[in-house]
Amino acid sequence: MSLSVRNLSMFALMALLFVTVGFVQSWDVSLALLNMCIISAIMALGVNIQWGYAGLFNVGTMGFAALGGLAAMLVSVPPVAGAWQAGGVGIFGGLVAALLTVAAGVAIWRRTARLGRRRYWLTGLVVLVGYIIMRAIIDPAVEAIEAVDVTTAGFLGGLGLPIVFSWLVGGIFAAGAAWVVGKISLGLRSDYLAIATLGISEIIIYFLKFEEWLTRGVKNVTGLPRPVPYEIELKQSPAFQSWASGFDTNIETVASLTVKLCYAGLFSVVLLVVLYLSEVALRSPWGRMMRAIRDNETAAAAMGKNVTSRHLQVFILGSAVVGIAGAMLTTLDGQFNPPTYQPLRFTFLIWVMVIIGGSGNNWGAVLGGFIIWFFWIEAEPIGLWLMGALTSGMAPDHWLRLHLIESAAHMRLLTMGLVLLLVLRFAPRGLIPEIKR
């Protein structure tokens, strides 16, 4: 594809960085970094689809990634039979009531245009009554479910299917949420989408934290099944033992590296598929239309393009990619832990990746994902080393020295912000600029 010598050399440099970490720290660290970099690159591709192709500013990446994580948990964990017996019917009934309420609200809103102001009150009343009925059905069920085996379960569990399947489901979850947000806020002023996505992502996190019947909330779900073999199984298999004896390190290291390589293989497949599809889409008539809309909405609308519905489409697609990456992340972690979703880490960092990589260019997004995640993680050892070196002349218990070393961990926020501002100002097209076609 369209990779010049300059761009190829940047990717080569990135590979060199991984090799350096492999030699300086350890290959285990290097591969762990690589896996996270691949996931970050996929998230950055998702944001690039929204921002680079269509100019939509989504500040809710965190929420969509968390929905992907939820999918991974719900698909892979075995169902908790006791909880289903205790409250399955109630939960189902409550969901039906909620759907009926929404349907009734929409129907009444549509049919009562002639009522004028009373229309608001009537719709509001219907929704309120429906909400109260739903709570009446769902509350006892929730209480019953959360009482089942509090220490180990207390939630409905999942479907017990292979976790790889959840990557698709995560995409669908995120797409659904994106549809709702997009329907509401697209077509209005551009910053309303930003504010609405900021809001929905916060609410998704709160929902995941506090709806314990579904997610166990802050009690976390750990030990999600893996798509790759466990280290301990590898060590016990004779075939692996004889293969590992060919290397001159101990078998633990080989097993751990093998597992990480398996993940890297799986993730690379997804990355390549998403990248290929994005590139094809970008070069297709659809991609040209999107760029036309991005660069001049009025002209595109005058040519008969439905700007709002194209925006909705691209917003859903991008969010789905983020959802897939979110599910992969939870798969890699092996646990679903709602409080770990932080906006700075999951929303704004991804933005930095896209801007620095080069918005509108998929290769740029991938490169940005790799570079930014790499330095996000490596900033801490580098920062600590730097602070240590800077303050080495001071007394070891000097307050400034202690303060500086303690705050070295926070330096990366500052660095990321500065990098973002500097790139926006001096190289707004990023490392691999968009190709003007």
Place this chain on the structure above:
Amino acid sequence: MSDVLNALVILANFVVVPGLAYGSQLALGALGVTLVYAVLRFSNFAHGETMAIGTMFVILATWGLQSAGIGFGPLPTALLALPVGIFAAIILCLVTDRLVYRYYRRQKASGVIYLIVSVGVMFVYNGLIRFVIGPRDQIFTDGQRFIIKAREFKKMTGLNEGLAIKTTQAVTVVTAVVTVAAVFWFLNRTRTGKSMRAFSDNEDLALLSGINPDRVVMIAWIMTAALATIAGTLYGLDKSFKPFVYLQLLLPIFAAAIVGGVGNPIGAIAGGFVIAFSELFVTFAYKRVVTYLVPDSMAPDTLVQFLSTDYKFAVSFVILVIVLLVKPTGIFSGKSL
């Protein structure tokens, strides 16, 4: 009769008084957002962090005053430190504008670019805050804690339920009223304020009449920094200072600004109170109120709560969604500054 009074006192204690304080804080925050929008024409995502960093300056000054043995009697010392904090925040905002935003203004960049730039500024401020004061909780309230204690109120009125008013709540409301009055006086009565309104109404016409855009922008930043510091300090006094909370406050503040109509100062204040009171009304457990009002046999055995307090931020989002669906221009539309 006393049952009704008791029920009203509960509502006053848990909804009206905290709502007035929280609403004032949101209103001041939204006023800052609206001001930036009206003059610089973008939604400032760094506003939450501006509030936090202003509060940080105030806390540092408060510590300085406290260690010098200076207090403010029954009132929190932070009020004395406020001017110092405001001054520091103004310097910071002006430096930020000079180094960051001015370039994009000259470029006539689109609103969405400003948005991303403000996200970058947010990152930097957030890093600065963590670097200087750390991510931990800071409680910097001192002075007298309560104006009316629940026990004293009960003794005074002979009712079963108490009404407590914290000093910080009273300070919040009074400060907010003074600040808002000053802002409106400035916008409506002074020449500079009028030129700002003109600039926000019609930039080209304002430029033609000889209004200096750089001056207008500078004053807008000064006012925004002051408002953000005051709002952040009042919030920090009332609750406590946690750096990441201000990021979460961004949503209610934006919701308040949009509900009232972005760019409209009166709307921002109304929006702040709408958001604050809806949040409290929806997440309040009405059990004890209902118990007073209905006969004993009908007393509810649940909390009678629409939404658990965990979801208080969802309330501002829902209101935002309703406004976007029904009247995207907000309640007080069609007017700017």
